Amino acid sequence: MTLVEVRELxxxxxxxxxxxxxxxxxxxxxxVSLNVVQGEVLALVxxxxxxxxxxxxxxxxxxxxxxxxxxxNGANVASLNARQLFAFRRHVQMIFQDPYASxxxxxxxxxxxxxxLQIHGLARGRNAIGARIEQLMGAVGLSSTLAxxxxxEFSGGQRQRLSIARAxxxxxxxxxADEAVSALxxxxxxxVVNLLSDLKRKLRLTVLFIxxxxxxxxxxxxxxxxxxxxxxxxxxxxxxxxxxxxxxYTQALLGAIPVxxxxxRRKRIVLKGEIPSPMRPPSGCVFRTRCxxxxxxxxxIVPPLRPVGAGRLAACIRDDLMSGSAPQAIASTTSSRxxx
Amino acid sequence: MIRYIASRLMQMLPVLFLVSVxxxxxxxxxxxxxxxxxxxxxxxxADRVALRERLGLDxxxxxxxxxxxxxxxxxxxxxxxxxxxxxxxxxxxxxPATTQLAIMAIILAILIGVPCGIIAAxxxxxxxxxxxxxxxxxxxxxPSFWLAMLLVMMFSxxxxxLPPSGYVPFLRDPMDSLRLMLLPAVxxxxxxAGLILRQTRTSMLSVLSADYVRTxxxxxxxxxxxxxxxxxxxxxxxxxxxxxxxxxxxxxxxAITESIFSIPGLGQMVVDGxxxxxFPAVQGxxxxxxxxxxxxxxxxxxxxxxxxxxxxx
Amino acid sequence: xxxxxxxPRWRLAxxxxxxxxxxxxxxxxxxxxxxxxxxxxxxxxYDPSVSDYEAILSPPSLTHWLGTDDLGxxxxxxxxxxxxxxxxxxxxxxxxxxxLGSVVGMISGYAGGWIDDAIMRVIDAMLAFPTLILxxxxxxxxxxxxxxxxxxITIVNIPNFARLVRAQVLSxxxxxxxxxxxxLGASRVRIMFRHIWPxxxxxxxxxxxxxxxxxxxxxxxxxxxxxxxxxxxxxxxSMLSSGMQxxxxxxxxxxxxxxxxxxxxxxxxxxDGLRDVLDARITE
Numbered sequence: 001m002t003l004v005e006v007r008e009l010x011x012x013x014x015x016x017x018x019x020x021x022x023x024x025x026x027x028x029x030x031x032v033s034l035n036v037v038q039g040e041v042l043a044l045v046x047x048x049x050x051x052x053x054x055x056x057x058x059x060x061x062x063x064x065x066x067x068x069x070x071x072x073n074g075a076n077v078a079s080l081n082a083r084q085l086f087a088f089r090r091h092v093q094m095i096f097q098d099p100y101a102s103x104x105x106x107x108x109x110x111x112x113x114x115x116x117l118q119i120h121g122l123a124r125g126r127n128a129i130g131a132r133i134e135q136l137m138g139a140v141g142l143s144s145t146l147a148x149x150x151x152x153e154f155s156g157g158q159r160q161r162l163s164i165a166r167a168x169x170x171x172x173x174x175x176x177a178d179e180a181v182s183a184l185x186x187x188x189x190x191x192v193v194n195l196l197s198d199l200k201r202k203l204r205l206t207v208l209f210i211x212x213x214x215x216x217x218x219x220x221x222x223x224x225x226x227x228x229x230x231x232x233x234x235x236x237x238x239x240x241x242x243x244x245x246x247x248x249y250t251q252a253l254l255g256a257i258p259v260x261x262x263x264x265r266r267k268r269i270v271l272k273g274e275i276p277s278p279m280r281p282p283s284g285c286v287f288r289t290r291c292x293x294x295x296x297x298x299x300x301i302v303p304p305l306r307p308v309g310a311g312r313l314a315a316c317i318r319d320d321l322m323s324g325s326a327p328q329a330i331a332s333t334t335s336s337r338x339x340x
Numbered sequence: 341m342i343r344y345i346a347s348r349l350m351q352m353l354p355v356l357f358l359v360s361v362x363x364x365x366x367x368x369x370x371x372x373x374x375x376x377x378x379x380x381x382x383x384x385x386a387d388r389v390a391l392r393e394r395l396g397l398d399x400x401x402x403x404x405x406x407x408x409x410x411x412x413x414x415x416x417x418x419x420x421x422x423x424x425x426x427x428x429x430x431x432x433x434x435x436p437a438t439t440q441l442a443i444m445a446i447i448l449a450i451l452i453g454v455p456c457g458i459i460a461a462x463x464x465x466x467x468x469x470x471x472x473x474x475x476x477x478x479x480x481x482x483p484s485f486w487l488a489m490l491l492v493m494m495f496s497x498x499x500x501x502l503p504p505s506g507y508v509p510f511l512r513d514p515m516d517s518l519r520l521m522l523l524p525a526v527x528x529x530x531x532x533a534g535l536i537l538r539q540t541r542t543s544m545l546s547v548l549s550a551d552y553v554r555t556x557x558x559x560x561x562x563x564x565x566x567x568x569x570x571x572x573x574x575x576x577x578x579x580x581x582x583x584x585x586x587x588x589x590x591x592x593x594x595a596i597t598e599s600i601f602s603i604p605g606l607g608q609m610v611v612d613g614x615x616x617x618x619f620p621a622v623q624g625x626x627x628x629x630x631x632x633x634x635x636x637x638x639x640x641x642x643x644x645x646x647x648x649x650x651x652x653x
Numbered sequence: 654x655x656x657x658x659x660x661p662r663w664r665l666a667x668x669x670x671x672x673x674x675x676x677x678x679x680x681x682x683x684x685x686x687x688x689x690x691x692x693x694x695x696x697x698x699y700d701p702s703v704s705d706y707e708a709i710l711s712p713p714s715l716t717h718w719l720g721t722d723d724l725g726x727x728x729x730x731x732x733x734x735x736x737x738x739x740x741x742x743x744x745x746x747x748x749x750x751x752x753l754g755s756v757v758g759m760i761s762g763y764a765g766g767w768i769d770d771a772i773m774r775v776i777d778a779m780l781a782f783p784t785l786i787l788x789x790x791x792x793x794x795x796x797x798x799x800x801x802x803x804x805x806i807t808i809v810n811i812p813n814f815a816r817l818v819r820a821q822v823l824s825x826x827x828x829x830x831x832x833x834x835x836x837l838g839a840s841r842v843r844i845m846f847r848h849i850w851p852x853x854x855x856x857x858x859x860x861x862x863x864x865x866x867x868x869x870x871x872x873x874x875x876x877x878x879x880x881x882x883x884x885x886x887x888x889x890x891s892m893l894s895s896g897m898q899x900x901x902x903x904x905x906x907x908x909x910x911x912x913x914x915x916x917x918x919x920x921x922x923x924x925d926g927l928r929d930v931l932d933a934r935i936t937e
Contacts (some may be wrong), residue, residue, distance in 0.1 A: 062832050089838030104828035106851035115847070116837045163833075170837065358778035369794045481918040483870050485877050486893060486910035499902045592783025596874050600897070610786060611878055613792040626790055630781050 003174060003206050004036035004059060009068035011054055011230075026278045028054040030230040032068070033305065035086050036174075036298075041200065041207040043221035043238070045214060045253065047275055049228035056210045060094040060176045061085070072174075083189065095165035097179035099159035103151040110147040111161060113137070116169040136165040140195060157188035161195065175200075176208045181216065189213075193220060214253060218242050222263055223311075226250050229278055229286040232305055236312040246314045246322050249287045285316070293318055345642055352634060359634075360412070363627050364405050378421070417624035427624040430609065433629070434536050436607035438594055440510055444521055445529035445590060446583060453533040454579065457540025459574070461548060472537060479534030484593050488527040488600045495523060505602040507590045519539050528593050537584050543578045577644070584640035588633045666855070669930040676926015679706060682919035690736040699727035701734040702885040710902045722895060728904060731887035732912050738888040742803060742872040743865035749807035750868075751861050754814025755853070759845050761815065762822030772815070773868035779812040788871055792880045799888070801883035806868045817860055821853040859927045866920035873913055889913045 011029040016289055028051045044052045057063045059070055061077050070077040072088065080088055096102035104112060113133045117123045123132045134144040135243050140161040141282050160180065167175060176198065181189040197220055198208055211217050217224060217238070226234040232321065234247040245251045252271045271290045282289045287329060288298040295318070303315040308322040316322055363648070375388040392398050413420070417427035453476075460472040484616035502523055510517040561565055595607030602608075606625045613622035670676045689696055698718075705725040713720045719728040761772040764879075778788065791805035825831060826849060834848045875881035876890030884891065889909040896906035 057832075062836055086838050089836060092836075094833065094836045096829040096833060098829060104830040104832050104834070104848050104851070107847075115839070119838050119840075119843070166837070226815070268701055289782065354774045355777045355781055359776060359781050362778065362782075363790075366790060366794055388722050477921070478918065480916060481866065483873055483910065483913055483917065485874060485890075486906075486913065489893065489897060492796065493900060493903060493906060497846075588781075588783040592785040595783075595785055595789060596878065599878060607786075610789055614789060614880065619793075622790070622793055626782070626786055629783065629786055633783065634781055648842045 001038045002035045003038040003073065004034075004208075005069075005071040005074075006032055006034040006055075006059065007069040007071070008033055009055070009058065009070065010052075011058055011063065012066045024279055027230050027281065028278065029058065029065075030281075031302075032227075032230070034225055034232060034235070036206060036208060037223075038206055039204060041209050041220055042223040043217040043224045044208060044210045044227060045212060045217055045224060046227035047212060049229075049275055049278060050227040051278075052210045052212075052227045054230075055227070056094070056176045056178045056208060059208060060092055061088065062094065064330045076270055090110075090170045091172055091173045092176065093165050093170060094176045095160075095167050095179060095180045098183050099163060099242040100151075100183075102163050103159055103166075107153055108148055108150055109133075109137075112151075112162070113147075113166055113169055116166060120170055122170065132169070136169055139168060140165045147277065155188075156184050157192060160184060160188075160192050164192075164195065164199070166293050168203070171203075172205070174206045174208070176210070178210045179212070182211060182213060189216065196220070226253065229276065229281050231286050232313075232315065233287060234312075234314045235305070236309075236314075240309070240312060246308050246312065247287075247316050248291050248293050248321065271315075292320060341646070344645060348638055350640060352638060356631070356634060359630050360409055361405065362424060362629065363623050363630075366623055368401070370619065392587045400487055412627065417627075418620040420618050420621050422428070422618045422621070427620045430621060431624050431628055432608070434604055434606050434609050434625070436509060437507055437603050438591070438607060440517070440521060441524055441528060441594055441603060441605060442523035442590055444518075447529075447530065448525050448537055449529040449532035450579075450583075453536025454540050456533075457537045458544055460537070461541045461544035463497050464545065469541075473541065476534040476537040476541075478618075479530045479537075482529050482530055484531065485600060487530055487594050488523070488597060491523045491526060492600075505600070507601075507603045508600065521603075524597050524603060526591060527600075528597045531593070532583070532586050532590065535586060536579055543574070544572075547574045575603075580640070581644065584644070587636045587640075591629050591633055666927070666930055668734075670795055670926050673926040673930055675922040676930065679919040679922025682915060683923060686736050686916055686919075687740060689733055690740040693737055697727075697730035697733040698732065699730040701726060701730045701887045704720075710899060710905075712902070713904055719908045720902070722892070722905050723899055723902070728892070731892055732889065732909055734887045734928040735889045735909065735912065738799065738872070738876075738882055738886065739852070739869055739913075741799075742806060742868055743920070746803040746806040746872070747810065747865045747868050750810035750864065751814055751857060753807065754811040755850070755857060757811065758818025759822055759849065759853075762819040763826060763845060763849070769819075773819075776812045776815050779809075780816075782809075783889055784809050784867070784871060785848050785874060788875060789878075789880065792875060797875075797880040797883065799876075799882040799886060802872055802875045805875070806871050809871070810864050810868065812858065813859065813864070817856060818853055821856060822849055825852050827850050855931050859924055859931060860919055862927060863924035866917045869913065869917055869920070881891060900910065900920045 009029055009032045010027070013026045013028055014144070015024045015026065030051075032042055032044075032051075032055060046052045054063065058065050059077075061070075061080075064078055072092065075084070077088065105327060107115075110133060113136055114129050117129055118130055123129045133147055138145065138338045142165070143160060146154075147268045152164065160183075163180075180196065181192045184192060190214055193216055196207070199205065206315050207220075209217065221238045223235065223237050225232055226247065228249050234241070234245065235252045236246070241250065242254065273290050276286075276289055282299070283290070284297075284299040284301050285294070285303050288294040291298065297317060301317055303317045305313045308314045314322055375391045375395075376383065377409060379387055379391060394406055399407070415428050419426055426535065456472045456476070458467040463469050492504045495502045503520055504523075506520050508517045508520055509615065591607070593607075594605060595610055597603070598605040598608035600610045606629055609625040610622055610629075614621065670680065703726065704723065705727070706718060707725070708721050709725040710723055711717055711721045711725075717727050717729070719732065721727055722731070757772060757776075761769045761776075782790070787809045788802070791808055792801055795801035795804060831844060831848055834844050839848070844887040872881055873888065873890030873893070877894045878889040878892070879894065882888035882891055889912055892909040893906060893913075895901070896909070898906055
């Protein structure tokens with residue numbers, strides 16, 4: 001069952017320099033359509049600047065889209081009235097990347113966790129609130145004796161646990177985790193990821209897991225959506241994607257994961273150049289300037305996201321690549337060949 | 341450049357408009373009927389209605405404002421309620437005194453603040469530095485009217501070197517005018533001198549530690565030439581900024597300084613006007629003061645961006 | 654039991670301030686002023702408004718430590734009672750400016766758009782007036798009393814606080830913890846006061862203590878000109894203005910000025926100290 005349905009979503013930021021300065025526009029999210037199925041973990045992957053955080057904030061309605069719709073349980077999130085939005089806030093929670101910026105430095109843990117309870121009237125009276133705080137801190141593996149401390153007295157991993165506890169306080173059903181572990185060191189990352197997976201199972205959460213770390217995504221996600229310059233290039237079940245990526249960009253991304261076993265060498269595709277500026281995205285396929293398989297047509301046609309196998313979608317006009325057979329080398333004028 | 345000036349002017353217009361509205365509404369906010377104070381308590385109703393009509397007081401407020409603003413733009417600030425003299429003439433008589441006071445204060449502040457700041461920076465953490473910085477700090481905390489009293493007590497009453505108050509136009513008798521204006525200028529310039537001292541010291545310190553000054557020293561230039569050539573020129577820009585930012589405080593401080601030393605300037609006009617309940621005079625003086633501050637800031641901003649582009653790039 | 658580490662930030666800042674030499678000194682002087690103002694009836698040796706016609710314009714002596722004024726009133730007693738005016742001005746008028754300025758600044762910064770534009774234009778216009786001129790204009794309209802002088806001081810200081818708070822709000826409102834509060838369904842008012850305001854208040858207090866010193870100067874200037882505290886209220890500014898009439902009685906002009914200058918300097922020390930302390934905490 002679909003919990004969240006994103007339809008042709010666009011988000012444009014307008015930047016203005018000074019009072020009469022030049023106006024520049026950035027398309028952070030372009031024409032994104034995506035479904036999140038109840039109970040799954042959908043990972044959103046991409047390089048920084050790919051628009052994955054913006055998409056996450058739009059889905060959590062911390063930003064409003066420029067065009068398109070986000071349906072949550074069938075209701076358009078952008079047109080909720082105040083009362084409906086308030087209810088929506090209880091169902092959808094966000095966990096942020098930087099545990100140093102996402103906790104109010106002037107609030108004790110106790111007050112921070114009590115706040116959502118008070119806002120939504122989920123616990124009344126000192127004792128009930130205290131008990132719930134204890135329970136929440138226990139759920140994320142923190143001792144409730146720490147409740148009177150301030151955020152600056154905690155480590156990064158502990159802070160992220162607090163963030164999770166705060167999000168869980170309203171008993172949400174859907175969580176947007178925006179790079180929730182990437183600011184942490186590797187051993188802490190594993191702990192927090194495990195915590196999230198446990199909680200997900202116990203509380204039957206649906207999760208939109210935004211990350212650039214494919215190794216973690218491979219462990220936690222049921223499905224993966226690949227974002228590049230604000231557009232979705234490929235969507236596939238995790239196993240299938242990691243077994244055989246169809247889109248050239250996904251292939252390049254996978255090639256960049258460190259492989260634990262040095263003898264199992266993956267075929268590496270090295271992308272040339274930098275990711276283009278989102279203020280001036282390439283015409284046609286946004287990936288064509290760095291694609292080893294680009295054709296002349298790629299500059300003209302914006303490739304639609306289309307089915308390329310069971311439960312798989314990809315946005316590429318090269319049928320030969322999308323069919324799953326080995327790509328044929330085709331000389332092209334717009335691009336250089338992949339380096340083996 | 342033209343684009344910059346135009347955009348600054350455009351930003352200034354709404355401010356100027358709001359300032360004029362505020363000054364205009366002063367008289368509206370006053371309690372009591374202005375016709376009563378003009379005609380006396382026993383004036384007949386018919387006379388008062390006639391006067392209201394003649395003054396345009398029965399018109400809607402925006403219309404009254406527009407009439408007033410149009411007159412002001414044409415140079416007609418109304419007549420003094422005290423002696424019927426046109427306010428514009430009073431203003432013209434009073435602008436020179438305030439201008440002279442402000443210029444002398446700025447010159448004095450620069451003459452004291454810049455050298456002291458340089459010496460303090462060159463001898464960092466020495467006794468001289470500590471002394472200069474402390475004096476600067478004291479200067480900035482000094483209530484100007486108290487400083488004025490101390491100066492008068494010292495130099496006029498005790499030593500009898502300078503007259504305690506009075507004013508002679510500069511063009512009539514330059515020497516006397518300067519003598520009379522010296523204590524007021526010191527009074528007004530002290531806070532500014534303190535600010536300039538601190539600013540000079542900080543910017544000199546940062547310039548002195550910059551690489552090119554060290555290189556110049558290493559190349560064997562004499563100490564003095566190094567400082568004058570490089571450091572001072574770069575340190576002057578923040579000093580100009582401080583002076584620019586303090587224009588408002590300076591012209592505001594003029595109100596109290598002029599009152600103490602009986603200098604017939606714009607500031608005294610405001611204070612006297614309030615005591616005499618001569619509101620056209622108060623309005624005119626405040627409007628001139630605020631408008632000139634706005635324009636001076638504009639000129640300094642433009643000069644600054646010009647210096648920034650031409651000299652430093 | 655709370656551990657030492659979990660003290661709220663303001664307590665840490667206060668501790669640090671007490672270790673800042675000039676800041677601690679300034680704080681002591683301010684505490685002394687508060688103490689004097691509260692205990693004025695017991696500290697002052699004489700009634701500040703009662704004339705001793707036997708001792709008009711008498712110089713400092715053992716009976717009148719700081720001398721008497723032209724009406725034979727004891728200067729020391731008047732300075733002691735004058736602390737009450739100073740305290741009222743620096744506490745009430747500045748708090749008023751802080752509260753109103755912060756509200757305006759928060760609305761402006763948080764609302765953005767045309768509301769922000771309109772508010773900022775008005776603020777710009779107010780800032781175009783020199784402080785004293787604006788205060789004079791307001792007193793001219795309201796009439797010369799101490800309460801009106803305080804209202805004027807409150808009004809003239811609103812723009813600076815509004816600007817300061819607005820700038821802070823603009824930098825804080827996009828931080829993740831504010832987004833998180835929004836995501837929890839917190840109301841705008843709750844976000845402003847529970848989440849943004851506590852981050853703003855540090856800088857506001859630094860600026861507040863510096864403003865208290867300029868407010869004191871503005872009040873004494875108004876009183877000096879006869880547009881603030883009215884006789885017989887003992888205000889340092891009006892005491893100095895009567896000193897102007899009797900140059901030979903130097904004690905009338907010197908001692909109230911020393912009191913005023915010391916308090917202004919102390920407030921500056923506190924402000925500078927607070928700034929150093931908070932800056933150090935930011936760069937930590």
